[in-house]
Amino acid sequence: MPDIRTTATRRVAAGIAVAALTLGLAACGSDGGSDAAAPAAADAKGTVVIGAQSNGAAKEITLTVPEVAAIRAELPKSVLDSEQLVIGLGFLPAGSPPIGYVGADQKTITGSEPDLGRLIAAVLGLKPVLSNATWDNLFVGIDSGKTDVGFSNITDTEQRKEKYDFASYRQDNLGFEVKKSDTWNFDGTYRSLAGKTVAVGAGTNQEKILLTWQSELKADGKKLTIKYFQDSNSTYLALGSGRIDAYFAPNPSIAYHGTQTAGSPNATRGAGKFSGAGASLQGLICATAKKDSGLAKPLADAINHLIKNGQYAQWLAAWNLANEAVPASLVNPPGLPLTNS
Template sequence: MTRTRSRSRAARPAAALPLRTALVLSTVVFLSACTSSAEIESGQRADVAAEAAAAGETATPLVVDTSSEQADRVRTDEDPDAAGLVPATIAEDGVLRVGVVGSGEPPLGFLADDNATVVGSEVDIASLVADSVGLELEVVNVAWEQWPLALQSGDLEAVFSNVGVNAARLELFDFATYREGVMAFTAATGSDLSIEGPEDVAGLTVAVGSGTNQERILLDWNAQNEAAGLEPATLEYYANVADTMLALQSGRIDTYLGPNPNAVYQASVGEVDIVGTVNAGWPNTTYVAATTLKGTGLVDAVQAALQHVFDDGTYERTLQRWGLGDEAVDAPEVNPEVAS
């Protein structure tokens, strides 16, 4: 059985999370609930379902295990065809060394309750790939700015960490896609906002990260709105997500445009409502992908492994485990075309 290990030398300090955090998600809206596994096992699932039914919703309670053991992780079997594509230089030690940025919050990559083991949706996808190619998974906790050099130096063999495919990265790395790159508009709970396009942000105050894809989208939307005679959105910049959440809750801003996975988590614990989504490559489509050094040949094995878990259903189950079903792609693609 594939084991997941984190190198202690790369672990970064973060606040420990409770042993088991119940993220109760609805397929229509994200319900604000956080309960222990014991409470769920004693009947809370039925209570949540009854409340959702009364509100006309279909609820899918989801228990996310934040322990280092990850007993709830979805697993798959080895696919001989995928395993046969692994380059000999990588297969010889029986280990797939994968980098994941573990300094965030659920669901992507974060530290488990031992404050050392990296867990999350990105680790789970990497685990499925390792299972499929018959290798032991070794997870290395890396800082975001370190992963390109770590791949180029050979310290890492792949990166699974919400890496978006773009033209500049395609010059140096190979990619196998497994999620759409989606950004979400969040607002204070109970907000009546609904954002589907440029006209819906006209006149609003919107928080956004400087130099990000989402800032570029909002600047493009402002230009489009001004050309149509609409008032542009006012963009506000905050140093971190905590400050942004305070600004939302105090009414200083109307909405925040940031990564959808983080918004899913924040909504699941009742901090915000998701009021709209947009692809990070708007008006085009961009993807999140497993990243390998260009020319090593490993990307072909990763793509075959991903196809295996797409086919057997474990890919879909893994995304649902973390509330990311809306970001699913139909099939993994190697080095998709991107707009320059």
């Protein structure tokens, strides 16, 4: 049975699959159970195009990222000898804008996750080889050694640490989406939701959090109304018509929807975020490698090099995810506890 964070990650894909299909971003591959290689958005060695073929979800920029010999030297011999970094993605069958999907040319894998993989490969002096699969087969690839590292919005949990090593690179956040004209903002506490009507996906991590807040408000003599809709289109119709005040969803999907509606009568914006791990722990999204593979430290060092040199901030800003920045990449940081993972 999948843990609650796995369920939430899957529902990021499900919740915005309709938008992806509307944009004509159907993923490639013969079926949802097999890996599908895709070309990298790179030109010369050390040149990485961020947001290539993103169909407006990102601002396309070109970054020059030279190899760092000292970090490359930390790599396991098997990876050095292969001269490539096999990057596992779990975005079949429909893709998950903005974190990973097939671009406007119907062949380039684009998104914040594959772009970070390309940047890290450049620091390591390796050729990025993208392998897109279903969520389950992403981990099969890591377990079998076919895949070096997964970049697929993977949350650090103590349960997963039994099999994998992590290098953190982004906060795992949920967020509130409102009409752009709405002045309300979530202040980080459940009390700011008093009197609000909020939509949420059934069976998700965010639903669990919202139901807890609803109970706490009820104990205070106040009301939070929770609404459920069959799909994201219905949710956004309700938001646009004022039948709901906000939508509580994964922060990346909110960022993506904001870029797609900008300038339209139905423009939306993010109105505050909350850790996917709850109030007591900041959830973290991590590069994920097989346990004891020797990859976690060079991956973290590569990320920290990108942070120090500014390319990390440029990558996040291009994908409208600057509010999920971390100050540093950590190897195997505290993860979602076994009691809640």
